[in-house]
Amino acid sequence: xxxxxxxxxxxxxxxxxxxxxxxxxxxxxxxxxxxxxxxxxxxxxxxxxxxxxxxxxxxxxxxxxxxxxxxxxxxxxxxxxxxxxxxxxxxxxxxxxxxxxxxxxxxxxxxxxxxxxxxxxxxxxxxxxxxxxxxxxxxxxxxxxxxxxxxxxxxxxxxxxxxxxxxxxxxxxxxxxxxxxxxxxxxxxxxxxxxxxxxxxxxxxxxxxxxxxxxxxxxxxxxxxxxxxxxxxxxxxxxxxxxxxxxxxxxxxxxxxxxxxxxxxxxxxxxxxxxxxxxxxxxxxxxxxxxxxxxxxxxxxxxxxxxxxxxxxxxxxxxxxxxxxxxxxxxxxxxxxxxxxxxxxxxxxxxxxxxxxxxxxxxxxxxxxxxxx
Numbered sequence: 303x304x305x306x307x308x309x310x311x312x313x314x315x316x317x318x319x320x321x322x323x324x325x326x327x328x329x330x331x332x333x334x335x336x337x338x339x340x341x342x343x344x345x346x347x348x349x350x351x352x353x354x355x356x357x358x359x360x361x362x363x364x365x366x367x368x369x370x371x372x373x374x375x376x377x378x379x380x381x382x383x384x385x386x387x388x389x390x391x392x393x394x395x396x397x398x399x400x401x402x403x404x405x406x407x408x409x410x411x412x413x414x415x416x417x418x419x420x421x422x423x424x425x426x427x428x429x430x431x432x433x434x435x436x437x438x439x440x441x442x443x444x445x446x447x448x449x450x451x452x453x454x455x456x457x458x459x460x461x462x463x464x465x466x467x468x469x470x471x472x473x474x475x476x477x478x479x480x481x482x483x484x485x486x487x488x489x490x491x492x493x494x495x496x497x498x499x500x501x502x503x504x505x506x507x508x509x510x511x512x513x514x515x516x517x518x519x520x521x522x523x524x525x526x527x528x529x530x531x532x533x534x535x536x537x538x539x540x541x542x543x544x545x546x547x548x549x550x551x552x553x554x555x556x557x558x559x560x561x562x563x564x565x566x567x568x569x570x571x572x573x574x575x576x577x578x579x580x581x582x583x584x585x586x587x588x589x590x591x592x593x594x595x596x597x598x599x600x601x602x603x604x605x606x607x608x609x610x611x612x613x614x615x616x617x618x619x620x621x622x623x624x625x626x627x628x629x630x631x632x633x634x635x636x637x638x639x640x641x642x643x644x645x646x647x648x649x650x651x652x653x654x655x656x657x658x659x660x661x662x663x664x665x666x667x668x669x670x671x672x673x674x675x
Contacts, residue, residue, distance in 0.1 A: 479503070613646065
């Protein structure tokens with residue numbers, strides 16, 4: 303049990319990013335050997351990372367990366383005088399973004415750059431925040447962002463027509479329609495209109511159906527749920543055989559993350575608005591995924607000591623001290639939960655960065671699939 307007097311261990315995302323950088327080097331080298339583009343590939347990678355030019359730079363390039371990673375085991379864990387291990391996923395996501403930087407090398411080799419169309423309807427603050435993050439991340443890794451901003455009162459027919467246009471665009475490898483949509487638009491109809499080959503958000507009924515079926519694998523996994531499991535795995539949290547409670551049953555997070563946990567051999571319980579005595583159920587969980595959309599709903603005495611807590615909630619609460627007039631909080635009473643949980647994600651800076659990183663990875667996978675064909 304963690305207490306305020308104990309020193310919890312934190313997994314250092316920067317060290318994991320070093321590992322991913324080494325993976326990049328291997329992929330860049332393999333790609334360069336395959337296509338005979340050693341100099342241009344090295345130049346792209348070197349320029350991105352500000353790597354100095356020295357005698358035999360490519361040899362030093364790969365040697366340095368390997369050397370940097372030799373001490374990873376020594377620095378994976380750092381001690382912090384805090385009640386719980388803080389899972390700072392912005393570091394993990396940073397590593398994932400670095401892993402994706404080599405997409406820029408696809409342009410000179412294949413004459414094609416991965417493209418992601420991001421569609422937003424209306425002006426919800428939370429939706430705009432996430433869309434801007436995604437567009438910025440695309441620019442950072444060399445993925446072309448196709449921006450589609452539609453008014454709140456756009457008709458369902460016009461939105462679906464726009465989706466069909468994007469389906470036919472060979473420069474678009476992924477289509478994201480930011481949810482939730484206005485009430486007058488049927489989300490299922492819109493998501494069903496996205497080509498399954500471009501459903502990088504993983505919400506197409508066929509992808510969700512395959513996710514629910516044993517032995518079937520969808521083309522894409524939903525980004526936020528996949529990001530949640532990635533956080534658990536990279537934080538060394540055991541999933542197999544553990545009792546997991548998912549708070550919320552939305553199509554965006556609650557349902558798919560429950561299915562992913564089941565595939566990972568966890569024993570999964572879903573808590574929702576009609577669940578009796580949710581506190582008692584959550585208190586038995588080794589893993590808590592909070593995705594209810596209610597600010598600070600889960601209190602510290604609901605959490606089992608040492609449990610892993612992934613807070614998906616992003617709730618805007620009034621804060622006159624902020625220029626924006628609001629601040630973002632999760633579904634968990636974070637300050638108090640830190641005194642009980644074994645590891646926990648902050649809001650913001652927790653699940654959000656991972657969601658974006660997984661989206662980019664899905665887009666890259668979609669582009670690779672097309673290029674391979």
